[in-house]
Amino acid sequence: METEEQTPSAFLDIATNLLAILLILTLFALAAPRQFTEGASQLPARPSTGLRFVAPQRERFPPFSRFYVVLADRVTVWDQEAVVAALAAAPHTHSGTTRQGRFDWQPEWLVTRDIDGFQLRFWFDRDALLSQSTPWGVEQTERLVDELAQDAARNRIAPVFIVYPDGLETFVPIYERLQARGQRFRWFTQRPDEPLLIGRHVAQFTHYSLYW
Structure with a gap:
């Protein structure tokens, strides 16, 4: 049971707590409109114009490839059908020439599977490519x-x-135009003293993680 001496002290504690609550509510009431005003005055985020990372497209059936050889002021299509025709005419030689250069075909040894592999090396004849194509320009x-x-x-x-x-x-210019139109393409640098290497490997058919 409280005594008469403890009663004034209890009332003072209650009054102090109520005053503290009122002060907190007042601060929140004053701060809320300010935060709303500051948030409304901020400019919306502008879209970034920087380069975006574009993940390679995963496809079960990638597009067919057509090769173009780019020299100084020249762009020429590589005639792969000529290589196939030369191999068909002399299948046991594993090497030969076309009007664009010479090749060396390295087939895979017979294995117990229905997918075989090979590697083809092709050395382009620079003089032949220059003589068989016309100078390149904007119209081309x-x-x-x-x-x-x-x-x-x-x-x-x-x-x-x-x-x-x-x-x-x-x-x-070709690169820039293809990029601007959103067309798919690939490009590689080639040293003049090295052959172009292409081939077929079993992993190209068994690993879905390969990208075009």
């Missing part, structure tokens, strides 16, 4: 970009550019 670039768009839509063919060191300046 626009025509090529249009043709590549039609090939992609009709036949699901995507270009692969083999760019020699002296062909980088020729390739830059």
Whole structure:
């Protein structure tokens, strides 16, 4: 049971607590409109114009490839059918020539599976490529970009550019136009003293993680 001396002290404690609660509520009431005003006055976030990371497209059936050789002021399609015809004419030689260069075919030894592999090395004849093609310009670039768009839509063919060191300046406008139109393509640099290597491996058919 409380005494008369304890009663004033209890009332003082209650009054102090109520005053503290009122002060806290007052501070919240004053701070809330300020935060709302500051939040409303901030400018909305602008979209970034920087480069975005684009993940490679995963496809079970990638597009067919058509190879283009890029030299100084020249862009030439690599005639792969000529290589196939030369191999069919002399299947046991494993090497030969075409009008664009010479090749060496290395088949895989017979294995107990229904998918075989091979590797083909092709040395381009620079003088032959220069003599068989015309000088490259802006009109040729626009025509090529249009043709590549039609090939992609009709036949699901995507270009692969083999760019020699002296062909980088020729390739830059092609690269920019293809990027601007959103077309799919690949490109690689090629040393003049090294052959182009292409092949078929079992992993290309058994590993879904491969990208085009």
